[in-house]
Amino acid sequence: xxxxxxKTTAVSLVEASxxxxxxTKDYNIFTFIDKDQALKKAxxxxxxxxxxxxxxxxxxVPYALKxxxxxxxxxxxxxxKILTEFISPVDSTxxxxxxxxxxxxxxxxNLDAFAHGSSTENSYYGPTKNAKDKTRVAGGSSGGSAVxxxxxxxxxxxxxxxxxxxxxxxxxxxxxxIKPTYGAISRYGVVAMASSLDVIGxxxxxxADLDLLMSVTAGKDEKDQTTLxxxxxSNDTELKKKSVGFIKEFMxxxxxxxxIKSALETKLAKLKDKGYKxxxxxxxxxxxxxxxxxxxxxxxxxxxxxRYDGIRYxxxxxxxxxxxxxxxxxxxxxxxxxxxxxxxxxxxxxxNFVLSSGFYDAYxxxxxxxxxxxxxxxxxxxxxxxxxxxxxxxxxxxxxxxKISDPVAMYLEDVxxxxxxxxxLPAVAFPVGENKAGLPLGLQIIGPRRSDKNLLKLTEExx
Amino acid sequence: xxxxxxxxxxxxxxVQLKTKTKLFSEVDxxxxxxxxxxxxxxxxxxxxxxxxxxxGEAIKLAIRAGAAMNAKINxxxxxxxxxxxxxxxxxxxxxxxxxxxxxxxGYIELPSGKKxxxxxxxxxxxxxxxxxxxxxxxxxxxxxxxxxxxxxxMPDISSAEEARDYCKELWRNMVYxxxxxxxxxNGNMRFDVNISLKKPEDKKxxxxxxxxxxxxxxxxxxxxxxxxxxxxxxxxRGEKIKQETRGWSDATGKTTSQRSKEEAQDYRYMPEPDLPxxxxxxEFIKAEYEKCPALPAEYRTRFADIIPADTLEVLLDYPELVxxxxxxxxNDRPVDYVANLFASVLLAExxxxxxxxxxxxxxxxxxxxxxxxxxxxxxxxAKEVFIKLFEQKHAGxxxxxxAKELNLxxxxxxxxxxxxxxxxxxxxxxxxxxxxxxxxxxxxxGFLVGQVMKESKGKANPAAVSEILKNKLK
Numbered sequence: 001x002x003x004x005x006x007k008t009t010a011v012s013l014v015e016a017s018x019x020x021x022x023x024t025k026d027y028n029i030f031t032f033i034d035k036d037q038a039l040k041k042a043x044x045x046x047x048x049x050x051x052x053x054x055x056x057x058x059x060x061v062p063y064a065l066k067x068x069x070x071x072x073x074x075x076x077x078x079x080x081k082i083l084t085e086f087i088s089p090v091d092s093t094x095x096x097x098x099x100x101x102x103x104x105x106x107x108x109x110n111l112d113a114f115a116h117g118s119s120t121e122n123s124y125y126g127p128t129k130n131a132k133d134k135t136r137v138a139g140g141s142s143g144g145s146a147v148x149x150x151x152x153x154x155x156x157x158x159x160x161x162x163x164x165x166x167x168x169x170x171x172x173x174x175x176x177x178i179k180p181t182y183g184a185i186s187r188y189g190v191v192a193m194a195s196s197l198d199v200i201g202x203x204x205x206x207x208a209d210l211d212l213l214m215s216v217t218a219g220k221d222e223k224d225q226t227t228l229x230x231x232x233x234s235n236d237t238e239l240k241k242k243s244v245g246f247i248k249e250f251m252x253x254x255x256x257x258x259x260i261k262s263a264l265e266t267k268l269a270k271l272k273d274k275g276y277k278x279x280x281x282x283x284x285x286x287x288x289x290x291x292x293x294x295x296x297x298x299x300x301x302x303x304x305x306x307r308y309d310g311i312r313y314x315x316x317x318x319x320x321x322x323x324x325x326x327x328x329x330x331x332x333x334x335x336x337x338x339x340x341x342x343x344x345x346x347x348x349x350x351x352n353f354v355l356s357s358g359f360y361d362a363y364x365x366x367x368x369x370x371x372x373x374x375x376x377x378x379x380x381x382x383x384x385x386x387x388x389x390x391x392x393x394x395x396x397x398x399x400x401x402x403k404i405s406d407p408v409a410m411y412l413e414d415v416x417x418x419x420x421x422x423x424x425l426p427a428v429a430f431p432v433g434e435n436k437a438g439l440p441l442g443l444q445i446i447g448p449r450r451s452d453k454n455l456l457k458l459t460e461e462x463x
Numbered sequence: 464x465x466x467x468x469x470x471x472x473x474x475x476x477x478v479q480l481k482t483k484t485k486l487f488s489e490v491d492x493x494x495x496x497x498x499x500x501x502x503x504x505x506x507x508x509x510x511x512x513x514x515x516x517x518x519g520e521a522i523k524l525a526i527r528a529g530a531a532m533n534a535k536i537n538x539x540x541x542x543x544x545x546x547x548x549x550x551x552x553x554x555x556x557x558x559x560x561x562x563x564x565x566x567x568x569g570y571i572e573l574p575s576g577k578k579x580x581x582x583x584x585x586x587x588x589x590x591x592x593x594x595x596x597x598x599x600x601x602x603x604x605x606x607x608x609x610x611x612x613x614x615x616x617m618p619d620i621s622s623a624e625e626a627r628d629y630c631k632e633l634w635r636n637m638v639y640x641x642x643x644x645x646x647x648x649n650g651n652m653r654f655d656v657n658i659s660l661k662k663p664e665d666k667k668x669x670x671x672x673x674x675x676x677x678x679x680x681x682x683x684x685x686x687x688x689x690x691x692x693x694x695x696x697x698x699x700r701g702e703k704i705k706q707e708t709r710g711w712s713d714a715t716g717k718t719t720s721q722r723s724k725e726e727a728q729d730y731r732y733m734p735e736p737d738l739p740x741x742x743x744x745x746e747f748i749k750a751e752y753e754k755c756p757a758l759p760a761e762y763r764t765r766f767a768d769i770i771p772a773d774t775l776e777v778l779l780d781y782p783e784l785v786x787x788x789x790x791x792x793x794n795d796r797p798v799d800y801v802a803n804l805f806a807s808v809l810l811a812e813x814x815x816x817x818x819x820x821x822x823x824x825x826x827x828x829x830x831x832x833x834x835x836x837x838x839x840x841x842x843x844x845a846k847e848v849f850i851k852l853f854e855q856k857h858a859g860x861x862x863x864x865x866a867k868e869l870n871l872x873x874x875x876x877x878x879x880x881x882x883x884x885x886x887x888x889x890x891x892x893x894x895x896x897x898x899x900x901x902x903x904x905x906x907x908x909g910f911l912v913g914q915v916m917k918e919s920k921g922k923a924n925p926a927a928v929s930e931i932l933k934n935k936l937k
Contacts, residue, residue, distance in 0.1 A: 195736035328550070
């Protein structure tokens with residue numbers, strides 16, 4: 001990052017960022033540009049530097065907020081119609097911490113509405129295009145964040161990762177992304193998707209930048225009782241075995257793109273050369289991860305989306321007349337029917353189904369048990385290896401529109417990323433070059449809980 | 464009540480806990496007298512991305528309430544989401560403890576000695592309030608996520624009176640445990656009563672109806688009486704009871720159907736992922752459990768043989784009075800007379816307003832009782848001093864000073880009394896009475912005593928006067 005670069009000013013960094021945002025407009029990255037505030041804040045930072053005051057660890061660094069992060073006086077609509085015109089009165093803990101360290105938010109970036117999706121096509125604002133190929137998807141749900149960093153609009157961007165929403169777009173666009181240990185960073189003020197899976201993380205150009213961002217934002221937050229006691233940088237799990245595993249079942253998958261497979265093999269060979277022991281892991285339980293994920297996640301989604309009822313804020317229907325229904329029922333039904341995207345509705349329906357009386361034990365409880373087995377399987381693996389290297393997704397960026405009408409094909413994109421969320425583990429996605437068609441390829445390195453910092457160090461060795 | 468059918472009753476009671484802040488946020492939990500929607504944080508308002516923060520004080524009060532129902536506290540409990548759409552529920556779900564409640568099995572012992580078992584009690588957030596108008600409704604979220612403890616009894620209750628007694632005893636225990644303001648009028652405790660009827664020879668319980676949201680002991684009792692009549696008439700005609708939720712109207716004295724079992728909502732319970740499981744150490748539970756103050760049952764034991772049982776039952780509805788009696792008793796002073804003053808004077812209808820004034824101190828009450836015992840005050844005078852002690856201008860005064868000020872100290876000095884008696888006997892107006900008495904008409908003595916009392920301006924001790932008169936008229 002240009003953070004330490006004393007030759008420039010915050011104002012010139014922000015101006016460059018705003019210029020680049022303008023130049024890349026046709027990628028449909030930003031949903032809100034906060035030009036005046038950003039320039040004002042940049043001026044304040046420059047004044048601080050002039051006066052010799054400490055401007056913070058991220059002074060003058062322009063960044064983008066994924067539009068599901070609340071920040072004071074900015075829209076936080078999660079690219080969803082039902083939240084249009086919602087201006088947040090509060091800061092998410094992450095926005096607050098970044099702000100305190102002098103980082104400058106230049107705007108909010110696109111996502112699949114409520115982070116439901118793997119392509120950013122489910123956005124009320126339309127899809128964000130891939131940084132390398134405008135006919136392809138940006139990945140998702142944090143598509144806007146990944147492309148904003150890949151195309152140099154900003155130095156870094158925030159993201160949220162429930163089933164791969166940071167790692168997959170990072171790999172589709174050739175940037176670094178971290179999905180921290182569950183509870184490492186406060187979720188306070190981030191529009192909830194599936195609370196037991198959601199983590200806050202970042203996109204940047206290097207593992208070192210991600211490390212800096214983690215050190216600024218990780219830590220216990222009383223506003224989020226699921227945050228872990230502070231560990232980042234002091235009590236991280238050490239990776240001392242000099243041993244990295246790969247998952248047999250993933251490598252054998254017919255769905256796996258051969259070029260991704262060979263990129264992974266190349267990295268394993270590189271690690272072996274560096275003296276790492278390479279271990280083949282059999283993890284048969286992961287086969288159930290996607291099924292478990294698509295039960296737990298929609299259940300929590302359905303629950304978390306219940307608050308959008310048109311009563312207190314956001315979009316409210318105007319269709320309140322029908323003979324057979326009360327205005328109150330119509331207010332709920334029509335606000336939600338008109339305000340949610342089809343993918344939101346699909347997940348609400350699945351979620352409510354698996355939670356309904358008589359089905360809870362058969363679906364939700366079973367999925368919760370499968371989740372425990374997956375956690376156990378990872379724990380067992382980490383008894384032998386420091387970290388596990390896998391693809392992020394079986395394929396590079398697909399064509400816009402290619403999978404949008406086939407939800408199951410879209411869900412299959414998440415098959416290699418969701419086990420990490422179910423187990424609450426940290427993982428870093430990093431670029432490993434491009435395929436023959438010039439599309440970025442990415443891998444992820446997964447570590448035991450609280451190994452985030454050491455995982456980033458390992459990423460630096462690998463990249 | 465007609466006993467053709469056995470009644471089986473189980474009661475769920477929602478107790479609002481008197482925490483400073485709400486169950487999941489840091490805004491004021493006491494919205495009395497405040498503007499609608501003024502005690503609402505972004506968390507209560509359910510803005511996107513807001514997360515509940517469990518209030519530790521509510522946990523402590525729940526443990527103390529558990530102690531007040533002789534219950535086991537579960538060292539590990541959890542929260543769940545109960546989903547429903549209604550404008551009084553901003554999140555679209557209520558955070559409750561469906562699967563793993565904090566308070567386990569316990570019991571409430573009624574004054575009759577019967578024990579009503581508690582199945583469990585769980586913590587949850589209250590809902591907001593709606594006010595309906597002709598064409599619109601207004602939402603007030605001040606009450607959202609006020610901590611509630613829902614106490615679920617076993618179906619051990621078998622009459623309307625017992626239902627009332629249970630509610631009352633539960634209320635007393637919660638108030639003595641100091642976990643709630645206990646203001647029934649303002650909904651601090653609300654009762655849902657489940658009632659079913661069966662023939663005495665039947666083993667299986669009948670189909671139950673649930674009467675929701677009763678907020679007085681009297682409505683609990685009346686509603687049960689009404690339901691017995693309603694259900695028994697249906698059963699007499701060979702009809703079936705529908706499982707349903709019914710509402711009670713104090714005005715009409717009837718229950719009416721609100722929602723049948725078929726219309727019952729599916730709440731889609733789910734573990735609350737935003738709150739980690741609540742794990743409490745044994746020491747923590749023990750410390751809070753032991754903070755539970757003395758309960759009515761203990762006072763019944765303590766004051767048995769000192770205060771008549773029916774007087775004590777009346778006083779037990781007023782924790783402040785009972786605690787004052789306990790304070791006096793703790794100093795080894797007698798409490799029977801003070802208890803009597805409380806019951807017969809303070810709680811008399813004409814003195815209702817006194818309850819709003821500060822209660823005289825233990826020292827004041829003890830002194831007053833002693834003056835009465837030493838006959839320095841007549842019974843009438845003692846009551847007068849007692850009532851005056853509540854007046855702000857007499858606050859803190861010793862009853863003796865006050866009695867002197869009011870000229871109410873009783874004359875016990877026999878020389879002084881004899882002088883007054885002599886004066887009365889010398890009065891020609893009493894001559895006839897004196898003669899009658901001597902002729903054997905002893906009932907005129909009362910008239911003569913009255914004359915002496917009048918002469919003494921009420922300060923003479925009537926018993927002493929009577930003795931002196933008897934001697935003089937021999």
